[in-house]
Amino acid sequence: MSDETTNTDSPATIQESLSEAIIEILQTTNSPAIQRAREVIAHRLAISGDVAPSRIPAPRNITEIGGYINLLSEYGETEQRSRMIAAALGIAGPQVNLPQPGTPPPLAFASRTQVRPEGPQQPTFPLSFTMRSDFLSAFDTAIQSITARGGAMPVLSGLRQLPAAGMPAPSGGDAQLDLIGRLLVLAPTAALRAVATDPLSLTRPTAGGAFDVRARVIDSTAPDAGTVADADWTSWECDIDQCAEVDTTDARFDLAPILNAAGWHQLAPPDNPTTVTEAGRWNIWHNITGLVPGSTRFGDELHLLYAVDAILVSPVFDQLDFVWNGSEFAAP
Numbered sequence: 001m002s003d004e005t006t007n008t009d010s011p012a013t014i015q016e017s018l019s020e021a022i023i024e025i026l027q028t029t030n031s032p033a034i035q036r037a038r039e040v041i042a043h044r045l046a047i048s049g050d051v052a053p054s055r056i057p058a059p060r061n062i063t064e065i066g067g068y069i070n071l072l073s074e075y076g077e078t079e080q081r082s083r084m085i086a087a088a089l090g091i092a093g094p095q096v097n098l099p100q101p102g103t104p105p106p107l108a109f110a111s112r113t114q115v116r117p118e119g120p121q122q123p124t125f126p127l128s129f130t131m132r133s134d135f136l137s138a139f140d141t142a143i144q145s146i147t148a149r150g151g152a153m154p155v156l157s158g159l160r161q162l163p164a165a166g167m168p169a170p171s172g173g174d175a176q177l178d179l180i181g182r183l184l185v186l187a188p189t190a191a192l193r194a195v196a197t198d199p200l201s202l203t204r205p206t207a208g209g210a211f212d213v214r215a216r217v218i219d220s221t222a223p224d225a226g227t228v229a230d231a232d233w234t235s236w237e238c239d240i241d242q243c244a245e246v247d248t249t250d251a252r253f254d255l256a257p258i259l260n261a262a263g264w265h266q267l268a269p270p271d272n273p274t275t276v277t278e279a280g281r282w283n284i285w286h287n288i289t290g291l292v293p294g295s296t297r298f299g300d301e302l303h304l305l306y307a308v309d310a311i312l313v314s315p316v317f318d319q320l321d322f323v324w325n326g327s328e329f330a331a332p
Helices: 011-028 032-047 062-074 078-089 133-148 173-179 256-261 298-305 308-312 315-319
Strands: 109-113 128-132 183-186 200-205 212-216 230-238 243-254 284-286
Touching: 062 078, 109 133, 128 133, 133 256, 173 183, 243 256, 298 308, 298 315, 308 315
Parallel strands: none
Antiparallel strands: 109 128, 183 284, 200 212, 200 230, 212 243, 230 243
């Protein structure tokens, strides 16, 4: 009987050896290419469905697989259905719609120098503000139009950054829209303090009509200041205890047509203020251009402004599939 050499290099053994060799290379080499490979692997792990074990038993036959397919089809979970089929076949399934790590987002928040008109409230106006870069050109035009009429519109914009791990995810329409640069907040101290000196006001014609946000002509030498005629106005003026209507005769112009042309709108007419701290939402404006109800995903908007590496470790990762419903991004 001849001696036969036993082949111990089974496919499983070869695959295990190959995996160990790849891991050793990734751990001991620090070239840019290997660093890139580490990022891709971490990205794949973060979005992989098999990081946690399945909570349902593996299908035993084609009938059970068909049952899962029918169930996911019934609920419209086409992406999950594709992943389930890929898992059953042992092939890579479709990935979550994320850019690769290291890819810079296409948009950014650009900074602009603030117009800070003189007056008692000037010290409260920020020195600069930020604006989403794809909205910047239209907003610059709006600011130029306001300035040409002799007005000023101080803006308040905080630092926008993704919530860190362990922090709550944005809740509600305004918080979500602010994070993706679609919320405009005018400086609260620019109106309601002293009608005669504030650059902005919540005003209506004294003869009657609805209150709206107006800019006072503070530079009569501006190129288009002469197009804004003096008129009789009634405006709100508030302190910490109450608000009262104050009459003036001066030149003011409506901000809504200018901001609307730049994509910024108010969801509803401003409410009457009750005190300086309970002034309603006169200074809140939204830009929902391009948001399609039932279609636009929160993740798509986040990817425009934030690096995928930051999204992966932020609680917003759990909201990537939230869909715009007309007032906020909500779970589908």
